[in-house]
Amino acid sequence: MAFKIYTKTGDLGKTSLIGGTKVYKSNIRIESYGTVDELNSYIGLCNDMVTDSDTNLLLKEIQDRLFTVGSSLAVDPDKEPLMKIPDLKEDDVVLLETEIDRMMEILPAMKSFILPGGHSTISTLHIARCVCRRAERLCVHMQEENIFVDPLVIKYLNRLSDYLFVLSRYIGHLLHVPEVPWLPRVKK
Numbered sequence: 001m002a003f004k005i006y007t008k009t010g011d012l013g014k015t016s017l018i019g020g021t022k023v024y025k026s027n028i029r030i031e032s033y034g035t036v037d038e039l040n041s042y043i044g045l046c047n048d049m050v051t052d053s054d055t056n057l058l059l060k061e062i063q064d065r066l067f068t069v070g071s072s073l074a075v076d077p078d079k080e081p082l083m084k085i086p087d088l089k090e091d092d093v094v095l096l097e098t099e100i101d102r103m104m105e106i107l108p109a110m111k112s113f114i115l116p117g118g119h120s121t122i123s124t125l126h127i128a129r130c131v132c133r134r135a136e137r138l139c140v141h142m143q144e145e146n147i148f149v150d151p152l153v154i155k156y157l158n159r160l161s162d163y164l165f166v167l168s169r170y171i172g173h174l175l176h177v178p179e180v181p182w183l184p185r186v187k188k
Helices: 028-049 053-074 090-106 120-144 151-174
Strands: 014-016 022-024
Touching: 028 053, 028 120, 053 090, 053 151, 090 151, 120 151
Parallel strands: none
Antiparallel strands: 014 022
């Protein structure tokens, strides 16, 4: 028999964390890993749009790490999970930093804020960056409320948003799309 996609167990607004604890779907832990899932979907869309093969490989790896992050956030930290959860490593952060540094060597120095846009791939990378920042903020909020979140998750999301920003600039460079500087309107 095929696996059913609907279980009807969430019809009353609750779901289970890994470990079995039932919480409301509005719980910040659910919101955090739901936002990571949204980010993962945007990364997939970005990967479909990017034509640089090295970037495609890294974006697939990032998607894998985001499943790891989501698993970490979905675990009830007060209960021993029945399944082994994949772990995030400091090397995952270092990989992002290495890629940021590599791209920055090619890109011109920024002299002002830049407006997101110029090409649908660039704009979509900026949307992914914004969703990543929201996921990071949710995790920081959890930490502030003394709800356990692995500090490496916050660090990874922070570095990932930096990577996505630099990647948007790098893709613009590859596509020969000029950056549009933000020129703030000031009162006279």
